Amino acid sequence: MANGDKQDYYETLEVNRNASDAEIKKAYRRLAVKFHPDKNQGDKEAEERFKEIGEAYEVLSDAEKRARYDQFGHAGVSGGGFSSGGFGAGSPFGDIFGDIFGDVFGARPRGSRGRRGDDLQYNLEISFEEAAFGVEKKIDIPYAKRCTTCNGSGAKEGTEPKTCPTCRGAGQVRFQQGFFSVSKTCSHCNGEGRVVETPCPACRGTGSVRDKKTISVKVPPGVETGIRLKLSGEGGQGTKGGTNGDLYVVISVREHPIFRREDNDVICEIPISISQAALGCEIEVPTLDGRVNLRIPEGTQSGTIFRMRGKGVPALQGYGRGDHLVIAKVETPTNLNQKQRDLLEEFARISGEDATPMRKNFFSKMMDLFS
Structure with a gap:
């Protein structure tokens, strides 16, 4: 969803713009429990709502991010911070203009850049006591890793990717558009400059295969349902030298019987x-x-x-x-036998008003009200 299409974070958490930190936290906790995936299994709408709630809380619970959001909206908290001015690399507007003009004038050849790995999310359920005192858990995470059969090339063993005949390995094609010579990403090789003619049977030409890894998650004491723990670099594997993604562990605390x-x-x-x-x-x-x-x-x-x-x-x-x-x-007491009933009736008969001062006070006020 584009930034312009995003719902206002305050509306997402159902709070006013002048809500206190405590009110924001309370609203987040209530909504996180209501829309948690474990309580809404198979409900894609609830799952999306849960993600939106977490994103909104991540911004509004941070004083600096909230101030930027209040001043600049979603653009103020997407992609980091602002540069000193203009549309530089640190500016959220720089990415917008870069997407428009980068492809047109060939400023960003895609085939030469590494790709960051995907961020992953894992829903971890823990007991009430584990949430209170902390716990260390071992979890299995599925992820995509480089195919060892083709060493990530995507080509069958004994073969190699061929130079793209359309862009001749440049990753871009040029054509005349009015007074400009325009470059666009090659659609044949998707900017890679090479194409796989004989795909690797192990990865089917993708260069990566599915695998899983076991990692240890240290849950700190005092966590609640909806808290997200970030494990940097434990997400999907990057390609072409790109960094790995991050793993977000979302905590769900089981209800306690007492x-x-x-x-x-x-x-x-x-x-x-x-x-x-x-x-x-x-x-x-x-x-x-x-x-x-x-x-x-x-x-x-x-x-x-x-x-x-x-x-x-x-x-x-x-x-x-x-x-x-x-x-x-x-x-x-319920299900009284006759002896118990007789004793209670005797107690009621001999009890004076001094034994029930709250009752005496209530009926005194009621008499004053209707007198």
Whole structure:
């Protein structure tokens, strides 16, 4: 998609242009989970949306890139930075004009340039604990490598590529256009200057074959779903001396059966009985560091939050950890037998308003409202 056709990055993340960094991060996390390929298998539209969201976040989460984007739009963040002025090599406009005039006047003979390898993407699913504390994973990456049968020439063993008869090895053809002598890339050899008459059976004339390599990925502590890890030079192999592409590892964190995460805090809801809430008790609760004893004071209400500082998720590329929050959920008993029912009815009969101050306060306010 051309830059002019791209959706506005703020619209992509569904935020206002004056959104804070925290709002941008929150929007990205929500959309990344919604459109993640693992949740939308086979949905090309969702896959494309996921890529657009990642691209938008990569720009808007970086203060310098965001400032350039706000001033110059997509042209300000495509292809690096600006030159000191004009349409030089560092300018995004330089590439535009180079594409138009480079072929016409023969400024960029394509056959003489190395081609950079393709960037690759790998979706890596890890557990909640692995995301919290980091992990090293071995992954198998498919890629195109130089064909050893023909040494990358594309020609069958014992033969060699022939000089292109159309451009005579120049990679370009010239013709007269008005007052100008115009050069265009040779369509017969695609600018290579040579053609393969007898293709190599191993690579079918392409000069490369599919293979796979095993690499190690170090996932840092504190990652979340949607985080992209860049491994420079681990992508597709370059040709004609071109550099290798990069590998982008996109993280997907599996849901935990007990914990959930908000920023760097871990939240866990613990059910307790009415008697435990009323009389107080000591319970054992799970944390990322193992089981910990927690004192529940008497009179604890449902929804009360107990904070264990420093037992949450480590900060990504930072210092310290979040907190572990335990939310007490008072469970109302069900399937009572007759004796249990009688005891509860007796308790209700002898209980005064002092035993339920919240209820007393609520009904007092309701009476004032309707009086």
